[in-house]
Structure formats: C-alpha cells, structure tokens
Amino acid sequence: MQGGIGGKNIILRLEISTEHIQFGQLITLVNEHGGDVIAIDVIRTSEKATVRDITVTIADPAEIDRMITRIKKAQGVKVLSISDRTFLLHLGGKIEMQPKVPIQNRDDLSRVYTPDVARVCMAIHEEQDKAFRLTIKRNTVAVVSDGSAVLGLGNIGPYAAMPVMEGKAMLFKQLGSVDAFPICLDTQDTEEIIKAIKQLAPAFGGINLEDISSPRCFEIEQRLRDELDIPVFHDDQHGTAVVLYAGLINALKVVGKALSDVKIVVCGIGAAGVACTKILLSAGAVNIIGVDRNGALTADETYEHPMWNWYAQHTNPERLSGTLSEVLKDADVFIGLSAGGILQREDVKRMKEAPVLFTMANPVPEINPEDVEDIAGVIATGRSDYPNQINNVLCFPGIFRAALDCRAREINEEMKLAAAEAIASTIRPDELNKLYIIPGVFNEGAVQQVRKKVIQAAIASGTARRVPRDFR
Numbered sequence: 005m006q007g008g009i010g011g012k013n014i015i016l017r018l019e020i021s022t023e024h025i026q027f028g029q030l031i032t033l034v035n036e037h038g039g040d041v042i043a044i045d046v047i048r049t050s051e052k053a054t055v056r057d058i059t060v061t062i063a064d065p066a067e068i069d070r071m072i073t074r075i076k077k078a079q080g081v082k083v084l085s086i087s088d089r090t091f092l093l094h095l096g097g098k099i100e101m102q103p104k105v106p107i108q109n110r111d112d113l114s115r116v117y118t119p120d121v122a123r124v125c126m127a128i129h130e131e132q133d134k135a136f137r138l139t140i141k142r143n144t145v146a147v148v149s150d151g152s153a154v155l156g157l158g159n160i161g162p163y164a165a166m167p168v169m170e171g172k173a174m175l176f177k178q179l180g181s182v183d184a185f186p187i188c189l190d191t192q193d194t195e196e197i198i199k200a201i202k203q204l205a206p207a208f209g210g211i212n213l214e215d216i217s218s219p220r221c222f223e224i225e226q227r228l229r230d231e232l233d234i235p236v237f238h239d240d241q242h243g244t245a246v247v248l249y250a251g252l253i254n255a256l257k258v259v260g261k262a263l264s265d266v267k268i269v270v271c272g273i274g275a276a277g278v279a280c281t282k283i284l285l286s287a288g289a290v291n292i293i294g295v296d297r298n299g300a301l302t303a304d305e306t307y308e309h310p311m312w313n314w315y316a317q318h319t320n321p322e323r324l325s326g327t328l329s330e331v332l333k334d335a336d337v338f339i340g341l342s343a344g345g346i347l348q349r350e351d352v353k354r355m356k357e358a359p360v361l362f363t364m365a366n367p368v369p370e371i372n373p374e375d376v377e378d379i380a381g382v383i384a385t386g387r388s389d390y391p392n393q394i395n396n397v398l399c400f401p402g403i404f405r406a407a408l409d410c411r412a413r414e415i416n417e418e419m420k421l422a423a424a425e426a427i428a429s430t431i432r433p434d435e436l437n438k439l440y441i442i443p444g445v446f447n448e449g450a451v452q453q454v455r456k457k458v459i460q461a462a463i464a465s466g467t468a469r470r471v472p473r474d475f476r
C-alpha cells in the first residue's frame with residue numbers, strides 16, 4: 005500500500021502561464037476525468053504566470069493519476085505540488101496537549117511545579133490510590149499498538165500505525181470525553197510489550213490495546229488483565245464483539261429469529277472472530293461453527309493454535325467439517341471477519357430464508373452487498389458507505405467512559421453484554437428495519453446509554469471501585 009494520492013479530494017498547486025493556456029481549458033480537462041473544481045485560491049500572480057491552489061473533488065479515485073498526467077503534459081502548466089485533504093489533515097499529527105490552567109505568575113508556578121507540587125507528590129506516595137484524584141490517571145487511557153495488525157493493512161510497524169492510534173485518541177475525546185494517548189511500541193515481542201505497558205500503567209486509568217495480531221493479542225491481554233488493576237481491553241476483539249452482538253440482537257428481530265435457535269457460521273477465527281464467538285456464546289447462542297482457511301474447526305481435529313483447540317471444543321456441536329460453502333448449508337447467520345470477496349452468491353442461496361450477513365472484513369467485505377441484497381434478510385458491513393456499519397467506535401468511547409467513572413478494575417463480560425444491549429436499544433422498535441439495525445457513530449444517545457448500562461453492570465458485578473455521583 006502506498007502513501008500516495010488515494011483520497012477523493014486533492015489540492016493541486018499549479019503555476020499557469022497566462023500566455024499559453026486559459027484557466028477554463030484546465031477546468032474542462034478536470035471535468036473530462038469526472039472531477040469538479042470546488043475551490044480556487046490565488047497564491048501569487050505576475051504578468052506572465054499565476055500560481056493557484058485548485059481543490060478538485062473526483063468521483064473515481066482511479067482517474068486521479070490519469071488527470072494529473074494530462075495536467076503535467078499541458079503546455080504552460082507546471083505542477084508545483086499535489087496534496088490530498090487527508091494528508092493535509094495529518095500534517096504535524098492530529099492531536100496536541102493542552103494545560104487546563106494557565107501559569108501566569110510565580111505563585112501559579114510554585115503550585116503547579118516546585119515547591120508546592122511536592123506536597124501533592126507526598127500525598128500520593130502515602131496513599132497511592134490518590135493518583136486517581138490528583139493526576140491525569142482518572143481520565144486517561146493509553147491506546148497501545150505494536151503495529152502488527154493495523155486495520156486490514158497487516159504488519160506495517162509502529163511508525164505507520166500512529167495515524168490510526170491518533171484517530172482513536174480523537175474519537176475517545178470527542179465521543180467519550182476521555183483523554184487518550186497514542187503509544188506505538190517498537191517491539192513485537194510478547195514479553196517486551198507486557199513489560200512496557202506495565203511500566204507505563206501508573207499514568208493511566210485504562211489500557212486500550214489496538215491492532216496487535218493474533219494469537220499474541222490473546223496472551224498479551226490476558227497477562228495484562230491479570231497483572232494490572234486497571235481495565236485492559238483489546239478493542240479489535242471486544243469492541244468489535246460488542247458492536248457485532250448489538251447489531252445481531254436487532255438483525256434477528258428484523259428476521260424474527262431467536263439467538264438460541266439460529267445456526268451461525270463465523271468465518272475468520274482470528275482476534276475478532278474469537279471474541280465475537282465468545283460474546284455470542286455468553287449471550288446464549290448454541291450453534292456456532294467457526295471456519296478458517298482450511299475449513300470448519302471441529303473437536304475431531306487438533307490444532308497448533310491453542311485458541312483454535314479451545315474454539316473447536318466450545319463450538320460446532322454437530323462436529324461439522326468441510327468448506328465454508330458446505331457448512332453454510334441451512335445457516336441463518338454469516339459473520340465474516342476474514343478477507344474480502346471470499347463469499348459467493350451461491351453460498352448465500354444455500355442458507356436458510358432471510359439470511360443475516362455480517363460481512364465485516366475491511367476495507368473489502370466478504371461479499372459485495374449489491375450482489376445479495378435481493379436475497380438477504382439483513383446485511384451489515386464494516387464500512388461507512390453502506391447502511392448498518394459495524395465498527396468498534398460505537399463501543400470504546402462509552403465503555404471506557406463508564407469504566408473510568410466507576411473506576412472499574414476491569415471490563416468484564418457483564419459490562420460488555422450491557423454495552424451491546426445498550427447500543428442495540430438506542431434504536432426504537434418503530435425505527436428498526438433491515439437498513440437500520442445499528443446507530444450511527446455520531447448518535448450521542450448511544451454513548452450515554454452505553455455509559456449508564458455499563459456502570460450499572462460494573463456495580464452489580466462488583467468490579468466498580470467508586471459509585472459515580474449520578475448513580476448515588
């Protein structure tokens with residue numbers, strides 16, 4: 005994957021010789037490639053040439069390179085720079101640190117810093133729990149990645165992972181008022197990652213693990229959960245699982261089926277596939293069959309991957325074997341967390357009537373929704389350009405808001421189920437339909453509802469160390 009021009013909006017800085025070409029000719033050229041000029045800024049002008057920034061929006065990104073090639077060849081035009089709006093938005097990073105109070109005089113200085121700060125330090129030294137009251141720990145989460153499984157891009161390393169982690173930090177703040185720090189570690193060694201996160205933990209009230217590949221993600225998360233007293237949550241596992249379950253609650257209502265009765269095929273038994281299966285089992289699903297590259301996982305086989313042995317023993321009650329296509333026969337639900345384009349229309353036709361298809365591979369879903377919309381009961385994808393987007397951003401701001409507010413020791417199963425039910429319940433029965441099973445990302449009610457239900461679950465399950473004022 006190249007870091008070149010990939011967006012739909014680009015800004016071209018052009019030096020245009022007034023003698024050789026008219027501006028209208030350039031606009032025509034842009035239009036010929038399906039582009040529209042949406043802004044023109046004059047940067048400088050002289051008798052012979054004008055330098056302008058031309059913002060172009062283009063429907064088919066594949067046309068961008070062809071258009072630029074023609075502009076470069078046009079007589080009297082020099083392309084000085086090409087940028088896209090996405091890259092411009094990333095210049096210098098997307099977040100910054102802001103003090104809460106200004107330091108205006110010596111008195112302020114001595115209170116925020118030495119000598120007075122020493123009294124605060126000693127108060128925490130005497131009672132460590134005071135770190136939650138007297139430092140940023142109370143409202144701060146570390147978003148930690150090793151860059152090993154970034155979105156669907158694979159192992160692109162810690163530097164390239166940073167834009168995603170910065171984006172997550174923005175979403176934490178905007179949607180959940182949680183201060184989040186992006187941290188990308190320059191190691192992919194399990195023990196080193198665990199050690200580094202434990203060493204960072206004093207500053208944070210929670211750890212959001214992000215884009216760490218399976219199977220290492222399972223051990224890293226479990227060890228940190230055991231060894232730290234703050235919530236540790238692998239978002240790609242549990243955030244995805246919470247939102248998937250929320251979507252499935254509503255999808256099954258649309259098709260009039262019960263979770264305990266349906267046959268569910270999960271394709272892609274990695275980080276997300278395992279976590280989605282676990283939440284569905286906790287919620288009462290009985291007949292789940294996992295499929296990976298070599299077909300269905302069954303207790304009749306032994307696997308190298310310890311998680312797959314666990315998986316095979318806790319799913320597939322009829323011990324089905326065979327390919328995805330074979331085990332899909334008479335299935336009610338398909339959950340894809342694998343790779344783009346691997347599901348065929350013929351496979352969907354073998355499923356029961358009104359099949360529910362959650363084709364969540366990013367950026368290309370397991371099947372193109374247009375190919376099966378006439379035969380599917382409900383379709384959801386991971387993308388924002390189709391209805392029913394299943395994305396963990398619907399979960400992590402609210403679930404961490406809740407965990408911080410009640411100072412939860414962990415984010416447990418009860419809290420995850422409560423989050424899923426809260427997300428599902430933000431869609432009223434009269435709103436629910438096959439194209440609207442899950443709230444949109446900017447639905448403010450969803451975050452508040454998640455916070456409320458997750459705090460209740462944390463208190464009821466005994467993991468809350470504080471009852472927030474609005475719950476007293």
Ligand SMILES: NC(=O)C1=CN([C@@H]2O[C@H](COP(=O)(O)OP(=O)(O)OC[C@H]3O[C@@H](n4cnc5c(N)ncnc54)[C@H](O)[C@@H]3O)[C@@H](O)[C@H]2O)C=CC1
Binds near residue numbers: 271295367386
């Ligand atoms: N919509 C969302 O919010 C999310 C979507 N995803 C998507 O789910 C997919 C998996 O993500 P992770 O679980 O993090 O990755 P992972 O690498 O841990 O797991 C992927 C699994 O899919 C299997 N797989 C690959 N090709 C397959 C095929 N042709 N047939 C059957 N199995 C196949 C792999 O062997 C692996 O076990 C990615 O495309 C990712 O973008 C992941 C997390 C959240």
Ligand SMILES: CC(=O)C(=O)O
Binds near residue numbers: 156215239240366397
């Ligand atoms: C959504 C997300 O966290 C991912 O694709 O990795």
Ligand SMILES: [Mg+2]
Binds near residue numbers: 215
């Ligand atoms: Mg992720």
